[in-house]
Amino acid sequence: MQKHRSINHASAPDGGLADALVTSAFVTMAVVSRLGAEHDLSLSMVRLLGILADRRPRMTELADYLGLEKQTLSGLVARAEKKGWVARAPNPDDGRATDVFLTPEGTKLVRRLHAQGREALAPLTGALAPEDQQALERLLRRLLAARAAA
Amino acid sequence: MQKHRSINHASAPDGGLADALVTSAFVTMAVVSRLGAEHDLSLSMVRLLGILADRRPRMTELADYLGLEKQTLSGLVARAEKKGWVARAPNPDDGRATDVFLTPEGTKLVRRLHAQGREALAPLTGALAPEDQQALERLLRRLLAARAAA
DNA sequence: TATTGTTATACTCTATAACTATA
DNA sequence: TATAGTTATAGAGTATAACAATA
Numbered sequence: 374m375q376k377h378r379s380i381n382h383a384s385a386p387d388g389g390l391a392d393a394l395v396t397s398a399f400v401t402m403a404v405v406s407r408l409g410a411e412h413d414l415s416l417s418m419v420r421l422l423g424i425l426a427d428r429r430p431r432m433t434e435l436a437d438y439l440g441l442e443k444q445t446l447s448g449l450v451a452r453a454e455k456k457g458w459v460a461r462a463p464n465p466d467d468g469r470a471t472d473v474f475l476t477p478e479g480t481k482l483v484r485r486l487h488a489q490g491r492e493a494l495a496p497l498t499g500a501l502a503p504e505d506q507q508a509l510e511r512l513l514r515r516l517l518a519a520r521a522a523a
Numbered sequence: 524m525q526k527h528r529s530i531n532h533a534s535a536p537d538g539g540l541a542d543a544l545v546t547s548a549f550v551t552m553a554v555v556s557r558l559g560a561e562h563d564l565s566l567s568m569v570r571l572l573g574i575l576a577d578r579r580p581r582m583t584e585l586a587d588y589l590g591l592e593k594q595t596l597s598g599l600v601a602r603a604e605k606k607g608w609v610a611r612a613p614n615p616d617d618g619r620a621t622d623v624f625l626t627p628e629g630t631k632l633v634r635r636l637h638a639q640g641r642e643a644l645a646p647l648t649g650a651l652a653p654e655d656q657q658a659l660e661r662l663l664r665r666l667l668a669a670r671a672a673a
Numbered sequence: 674t675a676t677t678g679t680t681a682t683a684c685t686c687t688a689t690a691a692c693t694a695t696a
Numbered sequence: 697t698a699t700a701g702t703t704a705t706a707g708a709g710t711a712t713a714a715c716a717a718t719a
Contacts, residue, residue, distance in 0.1 A: 374557075374620065376651065388659070390644075390648045390656045390660040390663075391640055391641040391645075391648055393663040393664055393667070394547070394551050394644060394647075394648070394658075395551060395573075395640065395661045396663075396667060397544070397548070397551075397646075397663045397666060397667055398548040398552050398555070399552075399570060399583075400549070400667060400670050401544050401545060401548035401588055402548050402552055404551075405545060405548070406590070407590070414636030421641035422665060423545075426616060439554050440556070441558070489542040489543060489579065490545060492594075494541045494544060494545075495541075495604060495667055496669065496670070497544075497666050497667075497670055498540045498541055498544070498666070499669075500665065500666060500668070500669030501662065501665060501666060505662055505665070506540045507540075508613060508658065508662060508665070509543075509659070509662040509666070510539070510540040510543045511588065512651065512655055512659040512662065513540075513543040513544065513546075513659070514543055515651060515655070516547060516647050516648070516650060516651060516659070517543070517546060517547055517550060517647075518646055518650070519646065519649075520550050520646070521646055523594060523658045523667045
């Protein structure tokens with residue numbers, strides 16, 4: 374394995390919260406992406422499973438939330454179904470709609486991913502003192518609470 | 524446009540910094556992704572251009588940093604070159620290596636993206652009081668400083 | 674021999690368009 | 697008519713494998 378110069382930062386050098394947010398997003402996504410790859414899961418699949426952890430949405434809701442077209446989601450869910458992680462059932466209130474939810478096996482997979490995700494991010498999160506970790510989490514959650522307006 | 528129930532959060536409900544980090548990463552990436560799409564740019568292309576904003580790496584460095592295989596990067600750079608945003612030149616010190624850098628047009632595009640990115644994220648960042656914005660940026664940068672170990 | 678980079682090929686993911694069924 | 701979802705079909709993006717050139 375040959376060593377060459379390495380790149381040590383990713384965003385514009387002048388700073389700004391937006392830059393820090395985008396850079397940390399790329400770094401975090403890289404970790405999640407790598408974790409997903411270990412299980413042969415695409416980033417969308419990881420996210421799909423994560424969303425279903427505590428919800429039972431219909432297809433259109435899922436597509437909107439994931440930012441995917443409904444046809445694209447059909448394929449993603451079909452693949453997940455084939456793997457045995459999710460199942461579909463007709464919505465009792467609307468004959469046109471289909472609800473999606475995790476199977477027991479899917480639930481197990483999500484739990485495993487969740488645990489491994491925390492572990493994989495530990496080198497980052499662990500760099501902060503406990504009170505800074507709490508402060509960061511609080512600030513991020515406040516930020517996220519505003520995203521309905523975005 | 525029909526309204527249906529919407530999903531209001533993306534990660535496990537029990538919290539934890541890792542969850543908040545992943546959720547905010549997905550949300551941030553969605554904003555960046557949408558911005559990129561407006562310019563017909565993939566997420567990888569946005570990131571490539573962003574990295575080149577203040578660097579002139581060789582292909583292998585870029586591939587490592589982006590987490591892409593060198594062949595994949597060849598294609599990405601070729602597409603960017605075709606669009607006139609980047610150029611390649613032989614590395615003066617190593618006859619095997621190729622350096623990549625932004626063209627003037629690429630630089631203009633990156634500046635535009637940067638400005639639009641800040642604007643697109645404003646609904647999120649603006650939800651925090653100025654001192655909280657500073658605190659969040661400081662915490663994120665401290666987190667990122669640790670990622671060499673990850 | 675090892676490393677840098679490109680080309681050839683195949684697979685995954687996503688979107689556009691056309692269709693069926695229910696409201 | 698409008699909405700929910702699926703099924704083609706096509707294009708972008710990525711990886712695996714094989715190759716050419718330089719160290």
